[in-house]
Amino acid sequence: MNLEEFFPHARPWVENLVNVWPTPIVKPQFAWWEVAHVVSLITLGGTSILMNLRLIGVGLTQEPPSELYRSLKLWQTIGIVGIVVTGVLIGMANAERLYDSAAFIVKMLALVAGIVLTYGASRPVAKADGSVSVASKIWFVIGMAFWLAGLWVFATGDLISPGVFHIITAAALIVLFAVRGRARLVYLGVLIPMIVLQFVWTHFIVKPDDYEHLNPVNIGFAWAFSAWIVGTGLFQLFRAGRGADGGPLTKVIGYAAILVWVTAAAAGRWIAFA
């Protein structure tokens, strides 16, 4: 799936973007715009991780979520505006490649989902110290729809589907931080053998270059990892119940608002690979 499938007649316009202002100015300094894009991603990453970990109930728990919102909102917006502005400029200079890229579709869906989840759900919920309004619930559903659509394209796209393991890894690490005590040991006690089993299966039982047989094995493991991680995450959400800083939905919003940006960043990298 790529933009050409949706807009087959747009190719001449896409090809001409390289001549449209400000691309002729951007192109000679392409590397520096890429640096600015990465720095914006880092700014967004740090602020979103901290604000949303707090919604999950970990990280800077000495302060209420509203304090994190107050302290981080400006920097998070700088990060988001930065990735959009530099992304548009880089994209115009590289338009033909993006037109043919499935990973670009994932990135755009995750970007829309990220903006909706951040401004519609995560930030209002943090501002209200974990309380989820009706409006936030609606924005959450809309954002999740875009994100899940992006995940589906990522998971089913030719040559880009391995990128889904970035999101699975990030989710696994967030759950690792969120679960405590014996639940963490049980979580790791299953997760680590699964990782070892996947390595053994995809290196010794099936040869690493036997892609025909490797693909279904890796898809199976992706499902198994996802089920275990999501299952443990849900167990932690409902066992913790409703606390002073919100209930299970608050935490789900926290998880989603981190992972959606992980998806956008990972998809951006896979544009270069496939």
Added chain:
Amino acid sequence: MIREFLVWLQNDLGKGAGDTAQSWSEALLGSLNFWGLLEGTHLLALMLFAGTILVVDLRLLGVTFRRTKVSVVSDTILPLTVFGFLFVVVTGLGLFFAKPVFYYHNIWFRLKMIMLALALLNILVFHGRIQRSQGAWDSLPKPPGGVRAAAAMSLSAWLVVITFGRLIAYDWFECGKPQPAFINWAEECAISEKGAVPMAPEAGQPK
């Protein structure tokens, strides 16, 4: 001597018998998905590592979390930073292992390593000297000038490390291309496979 070791690492380590056998380094670079996963994870880990450093440094600069003690911000966030750093280092070593000779002769990689050492030195100076007096400024919305200067240095150093890291992908100063003598010297192009090619003197200039 370092170069010989890296050549061995790239071409010989793990290489089996036969004409088509690959070394581990070549296998990693040629892998359909693993190299991509490694590079993607490097960027994502950087978002965690540098993103959390940014927040701590902004607090030290007195720009954000002004009502929260510095110790609360740093003690809570820095474990995440260290965790991110471990991922950055492990994935970075993996990426280096895939093309060690290329990185050895790359000026941006060399500059990145120098800046990385300076950034780590700055952390040591901060913990060894500046943090000793933390009790006096821990609750201040805006810490003293020396603390803010260390935070500004930290932010600048990491920004430069990230910039040099991104520029590694560009072949502006690749050995084998005509370039100034200083660049050929800094990259040790003379002992590289492509050699050192001096810049041709411009027309009208003495040879």
